[in-house]
Amino acid sequence: MLNQFKFVTGNPNKVREASEILDLTLESVQVDGLFEIQSPDIDAVIRHKAEQAHSILQCPVMVEDSGLVFHAWNGLPGALVKWFEETVSCEGMLKMLEGFDDRGATAICCFAVYDGKNMKIARGKVKGSLSSNIRGSNGFGWDVIFIPEGYKQTYGEMSPRGKNAISHRKRALDKLKQELNKAL
């Protein structure tokens, strides 16, 4: 069942990562005019995105959204982290956090598979903390500032295989597989 839908994303990094974790070739499609609603709440963003993608493509779809919640910031940046990256970059985020004592963060990934009737949502979370500077050159986005709990490296300092074995996206995809298997 896992390859009976299209993965709707314009981010080739996410396709590569999900394909590596699921160990299959995902069919991906970029949909122009797909809007993400304004909210740091990933669940709200993903439901709207799944409905919209299905309505445009008229076929079963998989959508993904992820985010990074800084504990000191009460929900921010959350799903809005991509706008922080585009404007202030990861360096800027760390600078904005300087005045706060709590450097804790939670990485969240959420997948939804929607066929027009049923929506399966799977979430994966990884607690961790924010590094004091940019570290590593692997991964993408905010991987270079997030240190998962129990590790000393940022995601960006881990090999793709190392990160994908423990990441928030891995946890979400594992749950999604279980959900989809239940539905068979």
Add this chain to the structure above:
Amino acid sequence: MLNQFKFVTGNPNKVREASEILDLTLESVQVDGLFEIQSPDIDAVIRHKAEQAHSILQCPVMVEDSGLVFHAWNGLPGALVKWFEETVSCEGMLKMLEGFDDRGATAICCFAVYDGKNMKIARGKVKGSLSSNIRGSNGFGWDVIFIPEGYKQTYGEMSPRGKNAISHRKRALDKLKQELNKAL
């Protein structure tokens, strides 16, 4: 012509302020299920909002969006400022800015009137700076941290009449009036 459309907003503060500036009673309506797209770019947000509101209500609509750009943050929070208010509050925004030298900010307001064919967009901008602490109790949102250029008070320390005479919203509404008069 100014009262031949509905002002689509769920924010009574904005209705009151626009009514005061335009000196007329605006018919306002709150639309459930109206989503704002995810972007700090106010122009992108407002176009989508106008089209969506018209599509739901099937009548001429006026929509508004405003934001506050911190010069040190390259576009942030912009139209996303409401989420900053909801999560970290104005105090948090000032704390996030502590490590930056540039305390400049620009207040932006954007109105769009859309009848299904033509879209009139009017923008108003006010340059200023961010106070070092919360000041004043008038206004709403981030009024208590924004000091317009040429003044020593924050918006929140001004009387409603004082603020409305010089605000980004006043400038946008003045332009909107001109635009609508041209169209008559």
